[in-house]
Amino acid sequence: MGWIGEQIDSIKSLQFRQVLTQAISLGMIVTSALIIWKGLMCVTGSESPVVVVLSGSMEPGFKRGDILFLHMSKEPIRAGEIVVFNVDGREIPIVHRVIKVHERQDTGEVDILTKGDNNFGDDRLLYAHGQLWLQRHHIMGRAVGFLPYVGWVTIIMTEKPIIKYILIGALGLLVITSKE
């Protein structure tokens, strides 16, 4: 109880300039994070340079909670690459491996079929109704590297948003009550 009393005292003793400085520092931190994120988007050429694996369809290679680093280059998509794609009408991107590629002579466009390593059949069931192939514009990026377990933070914050609010609230409190 004494600790809470201390915190309330420290909040009351703040001056306006101090609060403004704190707010600007907080804003700087948030903006730097945004700059880094957008910069990563430019460097990797992908709309989301880092994705979290949400399902077990690529086990044992990628487990739920791993994060993947994506890169999208102009090079043609070839069989065996692990790609992240969006199906029309679904918002969650899917991370699977390309098993069939058919590239046109004239236009260079490709028809692609994917399959999760741990799934029995290919992904035609996941595509939009009547869609048999993916095209290049569906692909968001190729997976080039990964880190295990780090993505659990995002999964927990998405599935239990209350934890996200508690975390941000605690961080905000920490910044406001720090006395420098």
Add this chain to the structure above:
Amino acid sequence: MHSFGYRANAVLTFAVTILALMCAMASFSDNFNSPSPTAEVQVLNINWFQKKPDGDDEVSLTLNITADLQTLFTWNTKQVFVFLAAEYETPKNALNQVSLWDVIIPTKERAKFWIRTTNKYRFIDQGSSLRGKDFNLTLHWHVMPKTGKMFVDKIAMTGFRLPETYR
């Protein structure tokens, strides 16, 4: 400056930084591995070769695949994903790659293998251009690490040809 909160924050930041550094070093150590894999594939039999009702050719093969991929494994390797793809060209498509078979190799001991199998995935063309077609069988592998960068490579074996007529 010396409260529990600040100390916890400092320790946590330091721990995460060191962990990230260790993951990067582990991934970097994979570059020192110079692998020398070998592979050989034979087509034992063309089981059947037909034109489907929708107009696309389909062929079923029995394959004999021998490979030694043990040198791909390092201490940072979680598994090696291997697949065999048929690659060929048609008048309509500059490149076709159709995966016929794949397997996950979890340990170094299982990386030296011999297998006789029919194709796991259907070999279907976009169209009807497979008669008399020359094709390559390429063994691709994906070395998936415990952390870090993935390595990809392949061995192409040429000289395969599909029959001139349906059977």
